[in-house]
Structure formats: structure tokens, C-alpha cells
Amino acid sequence: MKKLLALCLTLALIAGMMGAMAGSAVADGEKVHLVFAERYGSTTRTAALRALLDEFEAENPDIEIELISPPLESSQQKITQMLMAKNQLDLLEVTSWERAQYIENGWLYNLKDFFTDYAEQETFTDSVKSSLATTDGSIYCMPLGCYERMIYYRVDWMKELGLEFPEPGEEWTFDALYDIAKAMTDPEKGRYGWALRGGGNSYQQFVQQVALAALGFDNLLSEYEPLFTKEGTSIYRTEAAKKGIEFQLKFYKDCSPADSVAWLFSDQVNAFSSGICGMLMQDCDCIGSFVDSMEEGTWATYPMPIDAVTKEATIGRGFDGWGMPSYTEHPEEAWRVLAFLGSAEINARFCKEYGVIPVHTTAAEYEESFSTGYYAPYIYMFSHPEYYKSSGGVDLPYTSYSSEFGKSSDVDLQNILLGNADIDEVLEKWAEGWEEQREEYGGYEG
């Protein structure tokens, strides 16, 4: 009896394995099976993407798409491993963080020829158009959305305290932001004006933003290399960078909970939605979470402040996108999926669900909310180039150092905030790091 049972189990196991193998091959009639890896998966986002892919499959019965969405924390490693091992993968999400690395390693398919006849690109925003191709004219991604910072604030707190933001423009400076954050702070009541994220790329809170604004766009090496000055040295060698760190220190000491030195993204967002902090600086992907967790009318968004002296701020351009691995066996079919996802209507729908800035100027025609409400600060920033300069967007090999820099600068900044490190020494170290990278990999030669 036992032998019989063992035999049955073995046969079942073999049958199961064969079934799985058959499933992973192409087959299933005439259908082409594409594997699609999502990098920033979440319950709602994956569902939104899956719904669009279902729509595509209904219109294209010869293609079936298997969407894989590894856990967020390990998705980068998982996708990198798949690319290195050349596992079947036909479509993938390529973030601006990883794009330079993927291109440098030859892992992405050059979409230049496909783009030649792609009419939808006509309505791409200027920011996307200017950063679509690399310096040699290659195109590796179909843009999916842009991320940009803005200020989120508690409307109810502002009313209660009789505070008002200056109109966006010349008066709306980092100093004005600090004054409001300070006025909101009342530790006795457990209220703080600012939710600082000290534990995850915290140099992007004030250090880099203030430094670029204080330095002034004209003093940057070029619009493609905002991290270097006209002299070809790192911006971290300037007084403007010191001003950036001092701002971070001021906001931490006077306006944020002591604990925020170690906060990650989730802590920062929770502190705002749970009524501990009155303001934070974040990308638009927080909108969805606040819509779900906060009462309408209690919070709103505002454009980024500018420098009090230069009267400008430099915002990063660029986008995250969809791409295909260089080794895909189905480039034609994969391109059809990319072309579908990149179209103005589909992109607007996806961006609304996910909460990122759409890549088409016509997005508001499909989703009205992009021209009003929580997204309005972007419209203001994009339409006031006298205050908001845009930079970056080109995938230079040395920019992949951002990931390493983000981690090591967190350690340094935490030590500065806790009085355990010297600002000048840290800035010197940062400057050396970036200059070494640029020297090794070369700068922009377009």
C-alpha cells in the first residue's frame, strides 16, 4: 500500500513538473508568451497594470503576458539576476535609478528603430523629450511617468494657527518654509512642523535641493550634469552645499521629531497622515496613500520653494519607463505592449491609479484630475521656468553612483544631525566621491 502511495505521489510530482515546464515554454496554441517584470509592485499598482495588460490581451489575442511582481525590497536583485542569467524576460520596468546601470551592462534593447514610427511621442512633455535618448541617440525606455517633489501640508493646522503660505514665486523661499514649519511646531502638543526622512536618501530632503537652488542654474556645469559646477568640481565643494546641510540641521532641530533622524519613507508618511507632522516634501506617489488615509480638505499640496537670493530652484527631470531586455526573443510583440502602455490615454490612466506625473502633455484630456487638485503644483512649476529650472535626465554612467551615495550619505548626515561629524569633512568626502566617479566614467559629451 505504501509503495503504491509512493508511486502515485512520484507520478503526480513528475506530471506536475512536466506541466509547469510546458507552461513556461511558449505553446498554448498560437499565442506568444511574454514575461513582464514589475519593479515597484504593490497591491493596487500591480492590479492596475494587470488590468491594462488584460485590456491589451483582449485586443491582441496572439499575445499573452505573464506579469511577475517580486517583493519590493528584493525586486531589484531579482530582476538583475534574471537579466544576468538571461532568464526568459521580455518586458521590464526600468527606473531612472537603474537605467544607467542596465544600459552600461548592455542589458536593454535599443528601441530607436521602433520609435521612428511611433506617433504618440509627439505629445511627450518637453522634460521627457529632452531625456528620451542617450547621448548617442539610442532609446532604451518607453516613459511611464515622472517623479517630482512638492510640499504636502495640513490645511487644518494652517487655519488653526492662522498661517498662510506666501504666493508661489519670489516670496516662496526655503526660509519661508522654515518659518511656517517652526510656527507649526509645538512638542508639548506632540506636533511638529516637518516630517524629515533621515534614513533613506536623506540628502534629497534639503541638502541637494537647497544647494542647487542657492548655487543657481547658471553656475552648474551643464543642464545634464547638475552635480558639478562650471569649474568641473563637485557642487559639494561650494558654500551652497554647506547651506543645504545647515538647512537640514535647522529643520531637524527646530521643526522635526528627534526620532526622524532615523525615519524611512513609511515613517515619514505615517507621521504626516497620523497628525504628528504638519508638512513633508515628497513625490506625487504619496497622493494615493493620503487620499485613502486622510479626510478631504485637511491636507493639500504646494509647489517647491525657491532660494531667497537666486530666486530659483532646480528640479530634476527624467522618467521611469518600461523596456525590454536585449536578449528577448520576441522584440516585435514586446514593442506592441510598450507602444500600448506608452500611449497618451493608457499612460494617463496608469499614472492616475499609481500617482505619478504623466508623460504626455495631453494627459488632462483623459484624466481631468491632472490639471487640478493635488497635481496643480506641478502645473505651476512646469509653467514657470523663470523660477524652476530643470536638469539631469541623461543617463551618464557615473550617475549610477547615486545608489551608493544615497546609503553612505545617510550615515554621514545622521552623524551630522546628531552632532557626531564635521560638516566640512563630510562635504569633502562627498565631493571626492563624485569627482572620482566622473573622472573614471567621464562626463557628458553630447
Added chain:
Amino acid sequence: MRSNKKNLARNTKRDRLFIFFMLAPGILLVALFCYYPFLSGIPYAFKRYSLLNLSRTKWIGLKNFETLFTEKEFLQTIPNTIKWVFISLILQFTIGFMLALFLKNKFRGRGIYQGVIFFPWAVSGFLIGILWRWIYNAAYGPLNALLIALGLVNPANPIGFLSNLDTAFPSAIATNVWYGIAFFTITIQAALQGVPTELYEASEVDGAGKVYQFFKITVPYIRPVLILSTLLRSIWIFNFADLIYSLTRGGPGGTTEIMTSYMLNLIIFQSNIGKASAVGLIIIVLLLIWSTVYLKLSRFEEEGDF
């Protein structure tokens, strides 16, 4: 007689073959998923190998090790790791042992109490980090709320358990202790069940007290279990980077960074496989030395099989 010998030889041969086939799947799996990645990873430690740019991969000799031993961040992980392992181990072992002795006695609700103690062991290290990160949060964490309610902490100045340079590491160790107690309780409790009650009864007749019984009967009898469990646990604690990653990410200012979490950071944030492999190799060497010295000092071989 000769035929018997022949049969015996054939049986032995058949037995050996049987043993080999029974062991083969296990050996194969361990070789494939443990030794192969380990051995194939060694050469990377001597290479410049970064996923950020694979075209610049090349042999660089001991450069990765040289860089590591001149980096303040890495050097800081050495004392951190020693403290992390020894303080956690001693506290986990002591509390775990006490609970195991306590649970040896029969009392009402023992099953529920056991379940509560064993529960943390069933939770992943990563999840524990997230859970305790919330508990420790100064702004909305329950621990501060409790201390404030008890009047021990000023509401305007809550304790930043994970954000203060002085409290972050002890807080991380406290979390690790909470997690690891269950392991020792389970293991030691199981070992205690094997101690014959006759020994205690006989010693009582001879007038031995509880303390004497503990040191002369209990401890010697379960000594092999204690040696092996502490050795295994020390290695696991050494490698318990998932807790650090989800609890503090090594912060603030690198104060809670241990060697394994540093290695993890090199892979996750820097894609620097070469340098991470060098750290991995250092870890392997340290653990080999530690295991050998520990087993020698504890005279483990003299204990025989158990």
C-alpha cells in the same frame, strides 16, 4: 561459514549502497545550494566586480580587502558585531535557560505560556524588525506611549530609541534577545526532559540542594546540547542581518551596523559584488576560527554523540 561471510559482505555492500542513495539527495542539495555558491563566490573577492558596470570587471588581488580595512564604516562593524553576538547570546541563553527550568514544572496554563514564549521564533526576522521599529517609534510608538502614561517620560521629549546614538544599539540588541529567547527555551526544555528523574531523587536522598542538583546533574547532563545550541545560535546571531536591515538599516550614523548587514548594504545599495564577497570571506574565516576555538575550549569531542 564461507557462505555466511559472503552474505555478510554482500549485505554490507548493499547497505553501503543503500546508505549512499539515501544520503545522496541531501548531499546533492547542500552541495548545490550551499557549497557551490560559497566556493564560486570566493574568486569575486579578488575581483573588481560591480553590477553597475560589468565591462570593467578585472582581477585586483587583495585590493578589496585593503579598501575594507581602511574604511571607517567597515572597521566600526567589527566591535559592533562582537557586542551584537556576545551580549545577545548571553542574554538569550540566560533568560531562555531560566524559562526552560520554569516551564519544566507543571502548572495551570503552561501550554498557553509556552505558546507565547515560542511565538517570536515563528516570525521572520524582517517582520520583527518592522514590528519593533513601530514599537520603538518616538512619535507614535506604543512603548513611549506606555512610558508617558506611567509618567516616566515627558510627552514633549519622548525617547528616540532608534534615533539616539546611545540607545539605538541596546534597542536593537533587546529586540534580538526577545526573538532568540524562544530558541534556547525550546532546545533546553527538550534536553531537560531527557534527564532521568532518578538522578534527582537519588541526590535528594543524599541531601543535595537545588543549586547542587542544577550544577552537578542538570548542567553536566545537558552539556552537549548547551554547547551545540550556543555555537549554532552565535553563528545565527552573527548572520542576523535581516533584523538590522529592517529595524535600523545600520543607523543612526552606522552605530548599529554589523558585518553581515554591511555586506548586505554593499549588495543592495552599491551592487558591489567584489567587495561584498571580500566581506563574506572575512565572515567565513572568522566563523571557522570561532567554531574551532569554541569546540576545543568546550571539549566538545569528549562529550561523544548525543
